[in-house]
Amino acid sequence: MLNITRREFLKAASKLALLMGLGTGAAPRIVDALEKLASSNPPVLWLQGQSCSGCSISLLNTEYPGPLQLLTRYIALMAHQTLSTATGATFMDVIEKSINRGGYILVVEGAMPVGLPNACRVGHETITEQVARAARSAQAVIAVGACASFGGIPAAENNPTGAVSVPDFLKQKAIATGLIRVPGCPAHPDWIVGTIVHKLKFGNPELDDLGRPKMFYSRLLHDQCPRFAEYEREHFATSFGENGCLFYLGCQGPVTHADCTVRLWNSGANTCINANAPCIGCAREGFAKDASFPFYLTPASSGRGGK
Amino acid sequence: MAQTIGIDPVTRIEGHLAVRLRIESNQVMEAYCSGEMFRGFELILKNRDPMDAQQITQRICGVCPVSHGIASTLAQEAAYKVIPPRNGKLLRNLILGANYIQSHLIHFYHLSALDFIDIKAVTQYNGKDPALSELKAWVQSQLSSNSLYPVAPFLPRYESQYAEDPELNITAVKHYLDALEMRRLAHEMGALFAGKLPHVATLVPGGVTERVTPRKIAAYGEMLQKLRVFVDNAYLEDVLAVAQAFPEYFQAGKGCGNFLSYGAFSEAEGNTDHFLPTGVIIGDGPSRSFNPSGITEDVTFSWYKAAAVLNPATGVTAPVDPGQKESAYSWLKAPRYEGQVMEVGPLARILIAYKQNSGRHHQVKTLVDGVLKKLGAKAENLVSVLGRHATRAIECKLVADRCAEWLAELKPDEPAVTAVAIPEEASGVGLTEASRGALGHWIQIKNRKIANYQCVVPTTWNCSPRDASGKPGAVEQALVGTRIKNPENPIEATRVIRSFDPCIACAVH
Numbered sequence: 001m002l003n004i005t006r007r008e009f010l011k012a013a014s015k016l017a018l019l020m021g022l023g024t025g026a027a028p029r030i031v032d033a034l035e036k037l038a039s040s041n042p043p044v045l046w047l048q049g050q051s052c053s054g055c056s057i058s059l060l061n062t063e064y065p066g067p068l069q070l071l072t073r074y075i076a077l078m079a080h081q082t083l084s085t086a087t088g089a090t091f092m093d094v095i096e097k098s099i100n101r102g103g104y105i106l107v108v109e110g111a112m113p114v115g116l117p118n119a120c121r122v123g124h125e126t127i128t129e130q131v132a133r134a135a136r137s138a139q140a141v142i143a144v145g146a147c148a149s150f151g152g153i154p155a156a157e158n159n160p161t162g163a164v165s166v167p168d169f170l171k172q173k174a175i176a177t178g179l180i181r182v183p184g185c186p187a188h189p190d191w192i193v194g195t196i197v198h199k200l201k202f203g204n205p206e207l208d209d210l211g212r213p214k215m216f217y218s219r220l221l222h223d224q225c226p227r228f229a230e231y232e233r234e235h236f237a238t239s240f241g242e243n244g245c246l247f248y249l250g251c252q253g254p255v256t257h258a259d260c261t262v263r264l265w266n267s268g269a270n271t272c273i274n275a276n277a278p279c280i281g282c283a284r285e286g287f288a289k290d291a292s293f294p295f296y297l298t299p300a301s302s303g304r305g306g307k
Numbered sequence: 308m309a310q311t312i313g314i315d316p317v318t319r320i321e322g323h324l325a326v327r328l329r330i331e332s333n334q335v336m337e338a339y340c341s342g343e344m345f346r347g348f349e350l351i352l353k354n355r356d357p358m359d360a361q362q363i364t365q366r367i368c369g370v371c372p373v374s375h376g377i378a379s380t381l382a383q384e385a386a387y388k389v390i391p392p393r394n395g396k397l398l399r400n401l402i403l404g405a406n407y408i409q410s411h412l413i414h415f416y417h418l419s420a421l422d423f424i425d426i427k428a429v430t431q432y433n434g435k436d437p438a439l440s441e442l443k444a445w446v447q448s449q450l451s452s453n454s455l456y457p458v459a460p461f462l463p464r465y466e467s468q469y470a471e472d473p474e475l476n477i478t479a480v481k482h483y484l485d486a487l488e489m490r491r492l493a494h495e496m497g498a499l500f501a502g503k504l505p506h507v508a509t510l511v512p513g514g515v516t517e518r519v520t521p522r523k524i525a526a527y528g529e530m531l532q533k534l535r536v537f538v539d540n541a542y543l544e545d546v547l548a549v550a551q552a553f554p555e556y557f558q559a560g561k562g563c564g565n566f567l568s569y570g571a572f573s574e575a576e577g578n579t580d581h582f583l584p585t586g587v588i589i590g591d592g593p594s595r596s597f598n599p600s601g602i603t604e605d606v607t608f609s610w611y612k613a614a615a616v617l618n619p620a621t622g623v624t625a626p627v628d629p630g631q632k633e634s635a636y637s638w639l640k641a642p643r644y645e646g647q648v649m650e651v652g653p654l655a656r657i658l659i660a661y662k663q664n665s666g667r668h669h670q671v672k673t674l675v676d677g678v679l680k681k682l683g684a685k686a687e688n689l690v691s692v693l694g695r696h697a698t699r700a701i702e703c704k705l706v707a708d709r710c711a712e713w714l715a716e717l718k719p720d721e722p723a724v725t726a727v728a729i730p731e732e733a734s735g736v737g738l739t740e741a742s743r744g745a746l747g748h749w750i751q752i753k754n755r756k757i758a759n760y761q762c763v764v765p766t767t768w769n770c771s772p773r774d775a776s777g778k779p780g781a782v783e784q785a786l787v788g789t790r791i792k793n794p795e796n797p798i799e800a801t802r803v804i805r806s807f808d809p810c811i812a813c814a815v816h
Contacts, residue, residue, distance in 0.1 A: 040454050050346050052812045053321050054369020054505045060413075060487065061494055061504075067487050068438070072445040077460045081318050085421045085464040087801055088314035094456055094463065101455055111346075118610075118629040119345040119638075122316050122323060153351060153366050160347040160626050185366060186505055240516045241724040265503035266495040269526075275502030276516040277509045280362055288363065294356035296511070298726075 041073070042200050043104035045095070045134060046080040049127045050120050050154040050163055051110025055145035056082050058186035062193045063267045074197055078104065081122070092123040095130070102137030105199065106177075111147040111154040112169040115162015131166065132173050140178045140199060143167060144192055149183035149212075150285045157291040167211065178204065181211040185282035190263060191216045210285065212257070221253035221279055224261050239298065241276055250297035252281030308332065312794050316343070317804055319418040321370050322811030324770065327636075328800060330791055335800065338779065338786035340770045342639040345610070348816040349624040352760040357383055357729055357752050360760065361510050364748065367762065368813040369505045370413070373406040373497070374571075374741035375762075375813075376510040378748040381578050382737030383512035386752055387727045390576055394723035395514025397713045398500045400572045400582075401527065402507060402515070403739075404710040405497030408534055409490045409504075410742035410808075411653075411703040415542065415696060416486035419805045420479055422798060423549050425469035426461050428476035438484050439477065465796035470552045478548070482541045489537045496530035499523045514724030519717045527714055535707045538700075543678075546700040549693075550682050556692040557684055560803035562785035563648040564690060565589050566655035567768070569597065569747065571740030572709070582709055583702070583740055584668060586659035589647060594662040597644075599736055602747070602763060604640040608772040611640065616775070619749045620734070622761035637772040638815040641780065642763050650781040651744030651768045652807060657698035658689065674701050695806040729755050741765050743808040766814035769807045782807055 048056075060067050071077050078098045079091060086094050098104060108131055113119035117126040135141050143166040146152035154163035164172075167179055180199070182191050195213050198205040205213040222228070230236070230245040237244040247254070253261075256279055264271045272279055280295040281287050308331065315325035323343035329336045348367055352360060361379035365372035377399055384390065391399070430450070432443045449457035456463060470476050494504040500517045502508030509516040517523075550557070570578075570585030586594040603616045610632055612625040629635070643649070660671040678697055679686065688694060729752065737748040744765025751759040771780030779787075782804060791797045 040449060040452055040457075043455070048323070050344060052366050052369040052372075054366065054372065057369045057413075057505050061491050063491070066491075068442070068484055071460070072442070076454065076456075078456055080460050081316060081323075082321065083417065084318045084460040085426070085462060086460070087318045087465065088316070088797070090463050090465060091316060091318050094459070097455060113345075116345075116626070116628060119626075120323060121325075121343045124313075124315060124325075153348070153363060154346040156351045158347075158350050158353055160350050161345065163346070186369060239726050240511050240513065241518065241722055260503075266498035267491070269495045269498040270500075270502050270517075272502045272508035275500070275509045276518065277502045277511075280508075282506070288359075288366075291355045294359050295362050296356070296358045298358070 041076040043078050043098065044075040044107060044196070045078050045098050045104045045138070046107045046109065047127070047131055047134060048081050049108060049110030049112050049131065049148065050161065051145065051147055053082055053109070054186040055109045055192065056080070058189050059192050061266060062189035065193065070193060074200065095123070099134050099137055103139050105196065106134050106138035106141045107144050108141065108148045108166045109144050111151050111163040112166060113154070113161035113163050114169060114172065116160065119161040128169065131169065132175060135170055135175050135177050138177050140180065141166065141170065142180045142182060142195060142199070144182045145187045146183050146185035146282055146287050149181040150287065151289070152185060153288045156288050179211055180205070180207060180213065183212065183283045184258065185287060188260065188263060188265065216259055217257045217283065219257065219259065221256045221258050221261055224259060225253055225273060226261055227273060237276070246273060246276070246278040248297060249278045250295055251278035252284065253279040256281045256284040258283035310794060312797060314797060314800060317801060319421065320805060320809040320811070321368065321813070324809055324811045326786070326800065326804060328786065328797065330794055333791050335786050335789045335791060338783040339636055340772060340780060340782050341637045342770060342811045342815045344811060345626060345638040345815050347624070347626065349760050349762065352757050355757050357386070357750065357755070357757050358512065360750065360757065361512065364762065365506050367764070367816045368810055370410055370810055371406065371741040371743065371813065372506045373403050373501070374739055374746050375748070376507050377403060378737040378739045378746050380510055380512045380737065381739060382735040382748040382750040385735030385737065386733035386750055387512060387729060389513055389725055389727050391514035392722050392725055394519050394718055394721050395725070396573065397717055398515040398517065398519070398723050399510070400713045401710055402497045402501045403572065404706050404713070405493050406504065407706045407742045408538070408703055409493035409497070411699050412486045412490045412493065412542065414699065414808045415546065416483045419696065420483060420549070421461070421464065422802045422805060423470055423553060424479040425476045426480060428473055429480050431473055432477055436481060439481055442480070442484065465798040465801070467793070467796050467798040470549070472552060475548050475552055479545055482545055485537065485541065489534060492530055493534055496527055496534070499527050511724060513727045516724055519719050519721065519723060521719050524714060524717055524719070528711070531707065531710055531714065538704050538707050542703060543700050546696050547678070547681060550697060553693065556802065557688040557694065558691060559789055559799070560692040560785045560806055561690050562650050563781045565647050565649045566658050567597065567644055567649040567651050567745050568656045568659050569738035569740055569745045572706070578738065582667070583656045584660050584663055586663060587644065588658060588662060594659045599738065599747070601645040602642060604642050604763065605774040606640050607775040608635045608637065609640050610635050610638055619747065619761040619763050620736070622749065624761070639767050639771055641771045641774040642767050643774060648771065648778055648781055648784065649768055651765050652695065653699040653702040654689065654695045655744065656740060657702055661686070671705065674705070692802055692806040699808070731755055741813070743810055744768060762816055764813040764816060766810045770809050770811070770814055782809070
C-alpha cells in the first residue's frame with residue numbers, strides 16, 4: 001500500500017501536467033483528481049444496534065446501483081458487521097481507526113438500549129458508547145430503518161431495555177451531528193441508497209420536519225394508492241384475500257408517509273397492498289409502538305384501542 | 308502454555324456474537340459463546356392482539372423472517388383450529404423456499420467463503436469477464452491508494468492460509484458477485500407472493516393474502532429456473548471445490564453429535580408430512596420421532612432471573628443486567644431436548660433424511676452419497692465444517708427443485724386464505740425449520756390477547772451457553788479441539804463458528 005503525502009502528490013501532479021502539455025498551472029486540478037482517485041470513495045461506517053439486520057439485507061436488494069457498484073463506485077464501506085471480512089480485534093481496529101480519522105458518514109441500523117446499555121455490546125463496548133463516539137466524529141448520521149429512526153419494535157410498549165431511536169439518543173447526549181432518518185421496516189433499498197448517494201453527490205436532500213428525505217416520504221401512501229378509486233367508490237375488502245380498499249382490514253396507508261405503492265418492492269416485483277395485505281405502517285413514527293393499536297382489523301380481532 | 312483469546316465481534320454472521328477461547332498448545336480446550344444483543348420480543352408481544360404476532364416476530368430476524376412468520380401463523384392456527392387452503396399452504400412453501408435459497412446463497416458466498424477464498428487473487432485475473440475486470444481494477448487502485456483501509460470491506464482480514472489455486476479463487480470471486488444478483492433474485496421471486504422481502508406482508512393465520520395468478524406462476528417459474536441453474540452449476544460445484552482444497556475441515560468442528568429437526572415444508576393438511584423431515588438423532592443412534600414436550604430451556608448461565616428449567620409452553624423471560632449476574636455470559640438461554648445438547652440446521656435435516664432413507668428421502672441419500680463419492684469422504688465425515696457446507700448446498704438444491712413441483716400444483720383463482728376467529732382463551736405451538744435450523748413459537752391467548760409468547764430459535768440451540776450441569780452448547784463443543792495456528796489470527800475457529808450459520812438476533816430475540 002502506498003502512503004502518499006500531499007507534497008508527493010504536488011510533485012507527481014506537476015510532472016503529469018507537464019507530461020500532458022498543460023503547464024504547471026493545471027497542477028492543482030490534477031491534484032484534486034488524483035487525490036480523489038487515491039483516497040477513493042467517501043467513507044461510510046455502518047454500526048448495528050438493536051437490529052435484525054433486515055435493513056442490511058434490504059440494502060443488498062438494491063438493483064441500480066447494485067451492491068457491488070455501491071461498494072466500489074460510490075462509497076468506501078469501512079466496516080459492516082454482516083459484510084466485513086475483518087473479524088474480532090481486526091474489525092475493532094477498523095472501527096477505532098475510522099473513528100479517529102473522522103469525516104465519514106455514520107449509518108446506524110437498530111435502536112439504542114439506553115435503559116439497559118448492556119443489552120447490546122460490540123467489542124466489549126456498549127453500542128450506546130460506540131455510537132456516541134462514532135457520531136461525534138462523523139460528518140453526518142443516517143438512521144436507517146424503523147428501529148434507528150423512531151425506536152421501532154425494540155422501543156415498543158412493554159420493552160425491557162428502554163430502547164430509543166438514534167436521534168433521541170444523540171439528543172440526550174447533546175451530539176449535534178447532522179442527521180437524516182430513513183424509516184421503514186425494513187427501509188427500502190432505494191430509500192437507503194438514494195439518501196446516501198444524494199448526500200455524497202448533491203449534499204443534504206431536502207428533509208421534512210422529522211428529518212426524512214422529502215423525495216421518499218413527503219406523501220401519504222393512501223394518496224398514492226392504486227386502490228384509491230376503490231376507496232372513493234366505497235368498495236372495501238371485508239376479509240383477507242379480497243379485492244378492494246383494505247381500510248377496514250386495518251390498512252395504515254392513510255397515516256403512513258412512504259412511496260411503496262408507486263416505487264414497489266424487490267425490483268418492482270410487488271408491494272404489500274398489491275398483494276392484498278394491509279399496510280402495517282412500518283415507515284411511520286409510531287410503528288408497532290402502541291400495543292392497543294393492532295395491525296389488523298378483522299371481525300376476529302380485538303379492535304383498536306377498544307373503539 | 309495456556310492463553311485465552313476473544314473473537315469479539317464474530318462478523319459475517321447475523322448479529323452480535325462474541326466468542327472466548329481457552330487455548331493450550333495451539334488447541335482449543337474450552338469455548339464460550341456470548342450472545343450480546345437483547346430486545347425482549349417475548350415481553351413486547353404480551354397483551355397485544357395475537358394477529359400482530361406474525362408481523363412482530365418476523366422482525367426478530369431480517370435474514371429468516373419468513374420462518375418466524377410461518378412459525379407464528381402455525382402456532383395461531385393451532386390455537387384457532389383452522390387449516391389454510393391448499394393454495395395457501397403451497398404459497399407458504401414457495402415463499403419459504405425462496406428465502407431458503409436466498410439465505411443459503413448469502414451464507415456460503417457472502418458470509419463464509421471469504422474464510423477460504425483469496426479475494427486478492429482477482430489481481431491476477433487476465434480474462435475478459437467485465438465484472439471481474441472491474442473488480443480487479445478497483446482492487447488494484449485501492450491497494451495503491453492512501454485509503455485508511457483499502458479494499459474495505461473485503462480487507463483487512465485474518466492473515467492466514469487461503470486457497471492457492473488461482474482458478475478456484477477466481478471462479479469463487481466471480482460467483483460471489485453472481486450470487487449477489489442471485490440472492491436478490493430469490494427475494495424478488497419470493498416477493499411475488501410475499502408482497503415484499505425481507506419481512507413478508509402476506510402471511511396471516513389462515514393462509515396467504517396474495518392471490519394465485521397465471522402470470523405470477525410463470526414469473527416465479529422463470530426466476531426459479533435461473534436460480535436452479537446457479538445452484539446446480541455454481542453453488543454445489545464451488546462447495547465441492549472448497550472441500551477439495553481444505554480436506555482437513557472434514558475432521559474439524561464435529562460438535563455434540565446429536566441432531567434435531569422439527570420438519571419444514573409441510574405437504575399435507577395441517578403441519579404434517581414435511582418435505583424436510585422431523586426427527587431426532589442421539590449419537591450413533593437411528594433417527595427417532597420427536598416430541599415437543601422434550602424441549603426445555605435453562606438460564607443458569609444466561610442473563611435472566613434464576614428460574615426452573617421450563618418447557619417453552621410455560622416459559623418465562625425475565626432479563627437481568629449482565630452486571631447483576633456475573634456467573635452468566637450470554638443473552639441466549641440454553642435449550643435442551645430430553646436434557647441433551649442438540650445441533651440444528653441443514654446438517655441435522657439432511658442426516659435425519661439420510662438415516663430415515665424412506666419414501667421421498669431416498670433422493671437425499673442418493674444426492675449425499677454422490678457428493679461423498681466425489682470427495683472421497685464417508686458419511687461420518689458429514690459431521691464437520693465441510694459437512695455443514697455440503698449438506699446446506701444439497702438442501703438448497705432439494706428445496707429449489709421441489710419449489711417447481713409446488714408451483715405446478717397451484718390453482719389460479721382458488722382461495723389461498725380462510726377466515727379465522729380468535730377464541731377468548733387458547734394456546735398453540737408452531738414448529739418449523741428456518742434455513743439455519745429448528746424454530747418453535749409457543750403462544751398463549753387470554754381475553755383474546757397474547758398472555759405469553761415464547762420462541763426457541765435455531766441459534767438458541769446451536770450457540771447455547773452451558774446449562775446447569777455445565778454441558779457446553781453445540782458450537783462451544785464443536786470449537787473444542789480446533790487447532791489454531793496463530794492465536795492472533797484465529798481463522799480456524801471462525802470457520803467452525805460460521806459453518807453453523809449463526810443468527811444472534813434470532814437466538815436472543
